[in-house]
Amino acid sequence: MSSQRPSAVPASVVDLVGFAAYSELAEFGLLATRSVDAPDLDTRQALADGAERAIERERAMLAVVGGPRAAVMAPFADTLTEFDARTRTDDWAEGLLKGVVGHGVAQDFCRTLAAAIEDPVGRRLREVLDRPVPGPAAVAEAGADAEAIEVLGRLGAADEVLASRLALWGRRVVGEALNLVTVLLATHPGLDDLASRAPAALGADIGDGGSRAWIVARLTAEHTRRMDRLQLAA
């Protein structure tokens, strides 16, 4: 990684990479914390592997823009601190679902905005965001948080009461995550600029609500699919 930010990378792209990388560092923390107090050794190992992969993705993203890592991410540290505080929980499974939902929304948000970034930087960023998970096809399809999704799906299938509670918790977390997305777009003109160009880049019709409303609707739909994979009601 060079010590200088390449001047060819627009500020909006640095913003997006900063947020994307910081959300990987946050996901590392959520997975690692749940690894430490996991109920058994297999789960502990699976979540540790997932946490390790989050750091690998973070490093790969930061390499796309180069520059001092903390400087690129620092503008987003406070934003996530508030999300974190508003979704604090002492429950193990809720903490894990918070990671899956929050990180899932963050990844979908970054994928959508990355569509508006021209190649080769856009392509490299999309490659990191879509990087396949090592393992069987079912795991690869589950994406970045495959291990956590597998653990939560298994817990929910075995305990109907827990599944209901997690479904409710998932709605709370996604509400906070979508609120964070709205705040990010309102406070970071670079991200808002990418958001305004993303629909055309994806060949989408944004309708009457403008690009911000379109993105929230898109992220909500992706969240519903993710909760389906977990067999939890969105």
Place this chain on the structure above:
Amino acid sequence: MSSQRPSAVPASVVDLVGFAAYSELAEFGLLATRSVDAPDLDTRQALADGAERAIERERAMLAVVGGPRAAVMAPFADTLTEFDARTRTDDWAEGLLKGVVGHGVAQDFCRTLAAAIEDPVGRRLREVLDRPVPGPAAVAEAGADAEAIEVLGRLGAADEVLASRLALWGRRVVGEALNLVTVLLATHPGLDDLASRAPAALGADIGDGGSRAWIVARLTAEHTRRMDRLQLAA
């Protein structure tokens, strides 16, 4: 990784790898937990990088013997649980030092026993244990927990009261770690067999106390050097 344990690997080696790998998973947890509540973004990132590397080492060690990961490590889970309970702390710096001291003793113990294992398995295991840390020479020399050592050295240098408290805490943790080593040798004949052959493999004179006492003395000396690098009194 194959799903069967290679029959060529003796049970004593599987024992050593199981303990070595489990102690990396434990170190992952200690570093990751301190990353999550780190005082600043640079420290948070540095400890996350260190945690990631612990999982890489764990995987590389398990690959030496192959076989189901949890089955190889499971016999050591309870042993470390007790060490963990006896060195529990809510203090951030003490938690970090616990990792550096506990993992340092575990690594030195494994290095010593690995000397008694014949090539090529012994050589591969020693390569993982001695794997250099990426970064400047000073970092590489600090070994596996380079980031944590750097953070603790900086904190101790800036705060004499903290440095005294950490020195005291380090003595408590190393006492528990050396006790754990003694228990491991007394309860795992495979490890004790490697320990009895390690002095000759290292060309060392064990004196009158036998190989167990020799190992404890050796690990104590390495601990003193580690505390010196931290500029804390051993």
